[in-house]
Amino acid sequence: MKVEEFAKHFEMNVLTSEETLNKEITGMYICDLLSLVMSKAKKGDAWITVHTHLNIVAVALLAELPCIIIPEGISVEEATVNKASEEGVAILSTNKDSFKVACEAGKLL
């Protein structure tokens, strides 16, 4: 499922540019320990994290994750959003918590 379709289906806010929405989501990974995400997340996973630091963009790039989902309405720094747009990584934001997002996405992915 394309990131754009995914965001629309779950009514998430797209923070990054339109160009970041073309990649394919094939799975999901949830973790806030960045080193673990680097070693365990699979290419194509949408990644849910509460971190918003620039580091998450680097991790997403490294692990080839098409999109980062920030739950619970947590706001994301402008520098992170800009860098993500530049690097082609989508950042989606939602008011739901990680469990809710995962339960819903699990029916589709």
Next chain:
Amino acid sequence: MRDLSLHVMDIVQNSLSAKSDRIDIIICARPEIDILEITIKDNGIGMDEDFLKEVKSPFKTTRTTRKVGLGISLFEASAKSASGELNINSQKNVGTVIKACFKISHIDRLPLGDLAQTITTLIMSQPDVEYVLNMDNQKECFVFNSYDIKKTMGEVPITQYEVIKWIGEYIDEGIKIIFGGVLDEIHS
């Protein structure tokens, strides 16, 4: 990173890439002000000012195979999530000093982890480098120097299984003496 010893491993890898032949790892607990300081000091090629300015960014790296490098960024993130900070000083052709501090009692402060294994792994991978581990709790001090061990061992290589095993146990003992009861994950 799950623990501080993994961060140390990661930062020392940078020192090794910078062609250091002596690396000092200084871990100092200051229980009266609730601070743990980890300093990694090397005598490698150092960084110029321009590189130093940007080195904390995850998008700054010397790697040519990919454009992100996260060692310092993640170490800084771990320090900051425990009310601490990370500072870097570097001088071209002199060396680099990285110092991170952590509030010991902070709920997000990472545990020390298996520091003995970090040191023995480093010795095994680059036995020619002089590794100095200095642990301090303001009352007592523990120093391990791989060069001293090598001198004492004479012909016996430092990478020999029994030697490495002894070094691991010796450092573990030092950790207990210095940080037992000071860092709550380590029993005295």
